[in-house]
Amino acid sequence: MNQLYKSVLLSFLAGSMALSGCQTTRKADRLFQNYDYALAIEEYQEAFAKKDPDLQGAQRLAEAYRLTGRTQEAEQWYAKVVAMPEAEPINLYHYAEALRSNGKYFEAKTQYQNYAMKVPAEAAMANAKAQACDAALKLMEEPPSAIVVNETAINSGNADFSPTVYDSGILFTSDRGSGSGKVAETGTYGWTGRPYLQMLYAQRNQDSTWQMPTPASAALNSAYHDGPAVLDSAGTTLYFTRTKMVEKAQRNPNVDPTSWVKRPLSNDYINRLEIYSARRNGATWAEVEPFTHNKVEEYSVGHPAISPDGKTLYFVSDMPGGYGATDIYYAERQEDGSWGKPVNAGNTINTAGKEMFPAFDQAGTLYFSSDMHPGFGGLDVFKAKGSRSAWTKPENLRAPVNSPKDDFGMVFMRGASNAQVGYLSSNRDSPNGTDDIYSFKLLSNAVLFVTTLERVPVKGKRSITQPLADVRLKLTPQSTTDSTVAFSDRNGEYKFGVMKGTTYDLVGDKFGYLTQSMLVAIDTVKLADTTRVTLIFDKSQKNQSIALENIYYDLDKWNIRPDAARELDKLVRMLKDNPSIKIELGSHTDSREGHGYNQVLSERRAQSAVEYLVSQGIARNRLTWKGYGETVLVNGCADGVECTEDQHQLNRRTEFKIK
Structure with a gap:
């Protein structure tokens, strides 16, 4: 009897342990299915620390990392997924995207090509992405397009992005939880595990330091997601995005207000974006009104941008009839002040992918982000000239404006010289996929062509010179500390992107040689876009004449x-x-x-x-x-x-x- 009891008990325990092993991801799966990705990641990590993942678990963890912008971890887990024989081909595509976002262009190209072979229907798109990897490598050889600085004083460990110039500072979007008091009541957004998006104001002092960000007007922040926003050139009207939770009426709706991922939020409700406007009333905002063409029952509209003359409102939407996942549209102001019917901005701008975050400089040039036009990966910033649906071919703003990660939300300072100074957003430096705000100073298309030579004495004759490679070149605009560092190539040459009318301090150094420097003024009168200078280096040997x-x-x-x-x-x-x-x-x-x-x-x-x-x-x-x-x-x-x-x-x- 005792032996029988032990056998039954052992069988029960073994069955319980086996059942427990099968159920170790049950909580993670439930969180994943409810799109609480941040919490699902924690549960999957804990489960897979005790047992090897199966295909479903590995794929879900990879997807959770992807959808929360954690590209390093997404790459690691998609590598595990695609190594499993039963994995669906779509994982090859997501693996390629993660590799590209991490700057691994050769590996990404291979995976795009693998996906094209596995899914012929998607071959054109996949091969275009593979070619974009080659284009990215060429873009990396181009001179720097700007000086970019992380505004660490206003950035938090959470997402901070899409500023608009406002009074003597910026109005920006953040999920740091310091928005309206309603955030504490509504809790956190399960997708990210962080508070809902709210708009904050940060004032910039005359010495370029920042004051502590504070909540924007209560009229601009609701209990759910708010932002990003744009202020018109007159400073009287603010257009902003607001997320609304509505009952699900169709399959595959948009969810995340920042990434536009097509997923339902829950079984009953989904997120859709709307545009609102507010009129300035002294130091506050009032007359908050919805955009005429909001239609949350069917699609989203968001990311507003207003033309410099205030007559055309541009925005992003996934409404039916577009070219891709999200397109840029425009609506024209009518004589009675209303907005006309939305019109697609055309397929010169819009692609089969996502076009987002439109903005304008003072000259009316359009800046927007795209994940399909050839670039470094993720969202890249492009510019185009034109209006409405007639545009020049979009131009990639190159590095360091763009990176392999997401780069977007460009805005220009009013009154800045040549409209070359402003802010942008990127998650390039974030280990957890959150965005930061950066300031930038665009460099014009002028080029500083630097040649580095070594002086070689010749007995009985004048000395000669020969190319000196691997010289460290440091270029700094006068009266700033924003330096660009590069190395001369094997021919002793390097091209810097510079701004006309600016004077630079150029310093060259190499071990074993005397450091050389010079001031270089980039002329604004000459038609030539290239300024050529030469640094001649002597060896730092004692007693050599x-x-x-x-x-x-x-x-x-x-x-x-x-x-x-x-x-x-x-x-x-x-x-x-x-x-x-x-x-x-x-x-x-x-x-x-x-x-x-x-x-x-x-x-x-x-x-x-x-x-x-x-x-x-x-x-x-x-x-x-x-x-x-x-x-x-x-x-x-x-x-x-x-x-x-x-x-x-x-x-x-x-x-x-x-x-």
């Missing part, structure tokens, strides 16, 4: 002429760039005239050069001088030897040695 070019003196004189001063100024800059070195400045003559005369003349010339360097701020204890007269000739032009004037000139030189 380095000739200074074009240091001339009048006959029998030792005062510093203006043309010699310009050459000595280069030596001043080199000494300031290399503050640890000390030099001996030596002056040489040719063999004509007597030895004694030449010796005295060379000493006076060397001393006068040193005095000039001291007058320009070089410490005297770093300098010594010596006159060599005609004792160190570089060729055979000694007394009595017939030589040309050019040969004699080689001996009349000023040199320095590192001591």
Whole structure:
């Protein structure tokens, strides 16, 4: 009896353990099916720490990471999924997207091609994405398009994005939970595990620091998602996105107000986006009204943008009849102040993918984000000129405006020079998929072409130069700390994207060579878009003579002429760039005239050069001088030897040695 009891008990325990093992993902599956992805990820992680995942579990965890913007983890888990024989081909596509978002273009191209072979109906789209990987590699070779800085003072660990210029600061969208008091009552958004989106205001001080963000007007924030927004050029009307939860009336509706993923929120309700406007009333906002063409029963409209003249409202929608997942539409203001029927902005702008976050600069150029036009991956920012449904071919804004991750929400400062300064949003630096706000300064299409050369002495002749590769080049606009760093290629060349009318400080350094620098002013008058400069490098070896070019003196004189001063100024800059070195400045003559005369003349010339360097701020204890007269000739032009004037000139030189 005792033995039978034990057998039954052991069988029961074994069955319970097996059942428990089968049910370890039950809670995670329930959360996943209810689109509480942030919580589902935690449960799947805990379950898979105890047992190997099956196909469904691995695929769901990969999808949860993808839909919450965690591309690194999505890549890892899709790699596991596609390795399983029963995995559906769509996982190859999602794997490729994750690889591309992580900057792994070669691997992504392979997976897009694999998907094209598995799903012929999608081959055109997949092959276009594969070609986009090649385009991204070419874009990476282009000069930087802007200076981009993370505004860490206003960013939080949560999502902060899509600012619009507002008063002396910005109005932006965030899920940090510091919006209206209603957030505390409604809890968090299950999709992200963070509070609902609300609009905040951050004031920027005159010294460019930020004050603590505060909630926007209560009229702009509801109990659910609010934002992003755009202010018209007059500063009187604000257009903004608001999410509404409605009863489900169709399959595959939009859900997430930021990613437009086609998923139901629950069995009964879905999210749809609407546009609202508000009129300024002193320091507050009033007259909050819905956009005439909101239609939450059937589709979403959101991400409003207003043309500079205020006559055309552009927005994003997934309404039927578009070219892709989401398209950009426009509506024109009628004489009675109402908005006309929405019109698609056309297939020059819109693609089979997602076009989102339209915006305008002061000149009326359209900026928008797309995941289908050729770019780095995720959403890239593009620009196009035109209006309504007639546009030029969209142009990718290149790096660092764009990255392999999502880049969007571009807005320009009012009154800024050439409309080149503003803000954008990106999740490029986020380990958990959240967005940050960045400031940018666009660089115009001018190019600074830098050549780096090494000076090589040749006995008895003038020195020659040859390309010097791998020189570290640091380019900094004057009066800023926003530097761009690059390295010259094997030909000793590099092209920087620069802004016309700006002066830059260019510094080049390489181990074993003296650092060189120069100020470069990018001309605004010349029609040429390329400015060429050359940095010539000397090895930093002690006691090696380095000739200074074009240091001339009048006959029998030792005062510093203006043309010699310009050459000595280069030596001043080199000494300031290399503050640890000390030099001996030596002056040489040719063999004509007597030895004694030449010796005295060379000493006076060397001393006068040193005095000039001291007058320009070089410490005297770093300098010594010596006159060599005609004792160190570089060729055979000694007394009595017939030589040309050019040969004699080689001996009349000023040199320095590192001591």
